[in-house]
Amino acid sequence: MSNSQMTQPTTTLPPDDLSRKATIVHADDPGLTHLGVGAGTYTILISGEQTGGRYTMIDMLVPAGGPPPHRHDFEEIFLILEGELEITFRDEVHHVGPGQSINIPANAPHGFRVVSATPARFLCICLPAGQEEFFKLVGEVLPTRTTPPTPPTPEVMAERRGIMLANAARFHSEFLPPRG
Known part of the structure; x- marks a missing residue:
């Protein structure tokens, strides 16, 4: 194939949107939003606002536990950096550890829990964006990526x-009854 054949457009792409900038971020950069959600600390690395709503990327540091069984209409990808997760996907259990990734298709029932003796740290990418806004509603703002959330009182948990249940439909999510 010649160079002229390789550069011939096969479709017409829209023009470059010069209002959008490249995002370069480190998980410990000042100014990032760190949220205590459950037992974990979630750092919004790249927001939907920065990607035109295409996706969001969240750095999750979770010492124990995990969310209740749920499903949502967006894709979710986990890239495990440290620790190990047990991910239940459509009643099938998968163990994932450092260097592994798992994609959870939209609308599929799933949940996870940390099974390593040390906290799990992983990147969560949601396509399209929006999940970071849900976490902002239910999370506690924290000063750093490694600050643990304040243990909630029963009143705060309730x-x-x-808030989670009242906003689940707004964020295209559904919480499922525990299995077993």
Whole structure:
């Protein structure tokens, strides 16, 4: 194939959107949003606002536990950096560790829990974006990526659960009854 054949456009692409900038970020950069969600600390690395709503990327540091079984209408990818997760996907259990990735298709029932003796750290990419806005509603703002959330009182837990349930449909999510 000649160079002229390789550069011939096969479709017409829209023009470059010069209002959008490249995003270069380190998980410990000042100015990032760090949220206590459950037992974990979630750092929004790249927001939907920065990607035109295409995706969001969140650095998750979770010492124990995980979310209840749920499903949502967006794709979710986990890239494990440290620790190990047990991910239940459509009633099938998968163990994933450092260097492994798993894609959870939209609408599929799933959940995870940390099974390593040390905290799990992983990147979560949601396509399209929006999940970071849900976490902002239910999370506690924290000063750093490694600051653990304040252990919630029963009243705070009930309040956050109410917020989660009241906003699940708005964020295209559904919480499922525990299995087993």
